[in-house]
Amino acid sequence: MREEQERIEREAAEAERKRIEDEEAQARAVQEAAEKEAALARRRQEKAMALGAEPEKGPDVTRVLIRFPTGERKERRFHSSATITSIYDYVDSLDCLKAEKYSLVSNFPRVTYGPEKNSQTLVEAGLHPQASLFIEIEQ
Numbered sequence: 001m002r003e004e005q006e007r008i009e010r011e012a013a014e015a016e017r018k019r020i021e022d023e024e025a026q027a028r029a030v031q032e033a034a035e036k037e038a039a040l041a042r043r044r045q046e047k048a049m050a051l052g053a054e055p056e057k058g059p060d061v062t063r064v065l066i067r068f069p070t071g072e073r074k075e076r077r078f079h080s081s082a083t084i085t086s087i088y089d090y091v092d093s094l095d096c097l098k099a100e101k102y103s104l105v106s107n108f109p110r111v112t113y114g115p116e117k118n119s120q121t122l123v124e125a126g127l128h129p130q131a132s133l134f135i136e137i138e139q
Contacts, residue, residue, distance in 0.1 A: 048093035051086065055079050059129075062122045066104070067134040068096050080128040085118045091135065101138040106131060 055061045055077050064087060065075045074094060078086055087104055091097060104113040106127075113125060113133070122128050 044093050044095065047089040051089055051093060062128045063130040064090075064122075064127065065130075065132045066091060067132070069135055069137060070096070072096055078122060080123045081121050083118060084113050084120050084122070084125055087113075087122075087133070088118070097135065099137045103136045103138060104133045105136045106133055112136070 057063075057077065060080045061077050062080045062082070063075065063077050065073060066087070067073050074090075074096065076090055078090075084104070091102075091104070105111065106113070111126075113120075117125060122131070127133075
C-alpha cells in the first residue's frame, strides 16, 4: 500500500514536471517568434529608410515592376545609377514576401540577378529605362 502511494506520488510529480517543461518550452517558442517578427519589422524599416524617397519620372530614372509569387505586383522608380541591391532593399522593405532567400529574375531574356550582380547599376544590368522582374523563391 505504501509502495503504491509512493509510485502514484512519483508519477504525479513526474507529470507535473513534464507539464511545467512543456509550458516553458511553449513560452520560449512564443517569445522567439515575437523576437523574430520584431527583428523582421526592424529590418523592413531600415531597408525602407535606406532607400530614400522615390525619384520623380525623368530620363535618368528606371521604372521597375516586381511580380511576387502570390500574384501581387509592386512598381517603383529608381535612379538609373542605383544598384541591384536597391531593388532587393525595396523588396525587403515590403510586407509581401515571407521567404528570406529569393532571387530577382527577368523573364525575357531570362537573367537571374543574384548576389554576384548586386553591385551592378540598373543601366549596367540592362534594366534601364524600365524592367519587369519576378521573384523566384530559393529552397
